[in-house]
Amino acid sequence: MTPRIDITLNVNGSDHDIRVEPRRTLADALRQDCGLTGTNVGCEHGVCGACTVLLDGEPVRSCLMFAVQAQGRRLRTVEGLANAEGLHPLQQAFTDHHALQCGYCTPGFLMLAAGTLERHPDIDDESLREVLSSNLCRCTGYQNILRAVRAVRDSRRLAREDAR
Amino acid sequence: MKPAPFQWHPASSLDEAVALLARYAPEDGRVIAGGQSLVPSMALRVALPAHLIDINGIASLARLEVEAGRLSIGACVRHAAFEHPVEPGVLGRLLATVAANIAHAPIRTRGTFCGSLANADPASEWCLVAATLGATLVAVSARGTREVAAADWFHGIMTTALAEDELLAEARLPLLATDARAGFHEFSRRAGDYALAMSLCTFRVVEGRMREARVGVGGVEPQPRRIPEAERLLEGERPEPETFARAARAAADAVDPLEDIRTRAAYRRDLVAASVRRSLQAACDDTH
Ligand SMILES: Cc1cc2nc3c(=O)[nH]c(=O)nc-3n(C[C@H](O)[C@H](O)[C@H](O)COP(=O)(O)OP(=O)(O)OC[C@H]3O[C@@H](n4cnc5c(N)ncnc54)[C@H](O)[C@@H]3O)c2cc1C
Ligand code: FES
Ligand code: FES
DSSP states (O other), X not given: OOOOEEEXXXXXXXXXXXXXXXXXXXXXXXXXXXXXXXXXOSSSSSSSOTTEEEETTEEEEGGXXXXXGGTTSEEEOGXXXXXXXXXXXXXXXXXXXXXXXXXXXXXXXXXXXXXXXXXXXXXXXHHHHHHHTTSOOSSSOSHXXXXXXXHHHHXXXXXXXXXX | OOOOOOEEEEOSSHHHHHHHHHHHGGGTEEEESSOTTHHHHHHTTSOOOXXXXXXXXOGGGGOEEEETTXXXXXTTOBGGGGSSOSSSSHHHHHHHHHHTTSSOHHHHTTOBHHHHHHHOOTXXXXXXXXXXXXXXXXXXXXXXXXXXXXXXXXOXXXXXXXXXXXXXXXXXEEOOOTTEEXXXXXXOSSTTOOOSEEEXXXXXXXXXXXXXXXXXXXXXXXXXXXXXXXXXXXXXXXXXXXXXXXXXHHHHHHOOOOOBTTBOHHHHHHHHHHXXXXXXXXXXXXXX
């Protein structure tokens, strides 16, 4: 074993002081050291996207980063989506559009979609399809995931237009 | 699986990084950039580095600039930086087209251009770009700095001219002429997969004739390269589908394709013919 290093991870606005070996992936640190087990781990080598989290607002594979590399960055995981008022619009849309079955891929898809819509609120259907092809789902056949994310994009767009 | 233990050495300057590399490279130390190829191979225990020199905190390596007719790409510039044109000319547009073919969006937010060149996967899109356009690679070590031409960079599958104590600090791409046209085409079985074959073609059209034609093929042989047999058939000809088909056939005949259990050489050869024809047509249509 190599010596452990003391680090602070900022996840969903809260600091977590943890002690990890350098080889600890960010995904494992979130789950095992921070107790945030919402982020799932599937393939552990970058292919499935179940572990997707936001790093300073950008979607990344948390199995392909080491926890020590995430110090000083702002991390967001699926636990940070809902608030006191209820589910995040994407979580509600996934429910409404039946965009999950077993739910294993869902945290990854939610974070991928959340990061994408925040950065590109007007993303077109084709680009959205391209982005969502990043992650694997073995249950839904993807169409309902696309519908759910499109629905949130569209309702936010309407809300923006109403506000004008 | 989980990566094997290693010691982590975050570097905050290029000097510090090459000093660390000089010290630890002989003890199984290596650079980590985006980690998008290295960490998967560590998870699979194919790579077992004892030391990782982390260059992500080196601000000077995030440089992405046009100067003296060249685009300089520092070692920390991510694939995602190219998704929107990085310069207003033909090169910026071409790189945006190519970037969209590399892996998936969350991998492009971490993976780097120079990491792809250092990794030298036969199917790397950036390696094809470097080989076709004639990039210059800047290798830095505690011993000094040297420039390597793309033609001398690739030494076969995942092998390069880089010595173990050297860091690829920057890649430089020549800008394309304002009247140049460029086309890229890649075939892969699923979105985001590595290419089974891909090609990149550029030429200028002067008084109706093609000039300075370049035809590069990647994902087919152990390393990407230009195909002079195809380029010769284009030079001085009119940009027409029959000419493109002839050059594409010549490219397919010229390559010595890799084979694997799912992809026979004959199939890859056919893909080369189709890919070169399509990228030539794409270049022909690239009239801004
Ligand atoms: C699911 C998946 C799909 C992918 N699909 C594609 C694809 O279609 N096309 C494609 O091209 N790539 C693909 N990749 C790989 C990705 O593009 C990597 O980002 C790239 O190959 C390596 O860049 P990196 O910065 O991540 O390097 P790292 O993973 O950090 O390093 C890779 C190797 O290069 C060395 N290295 C890195 N930078 C330097 C440097 N500056 N100086 C010296 N040595 C260095 C490292 O020591 C290591 O040996 C895919 C990856 C995944 C996980
Ligand atoms: S667990 Fe990270 S991509 Fe599959
Ligand atoms: S809902 Fe089961 S994998 Fe996506």
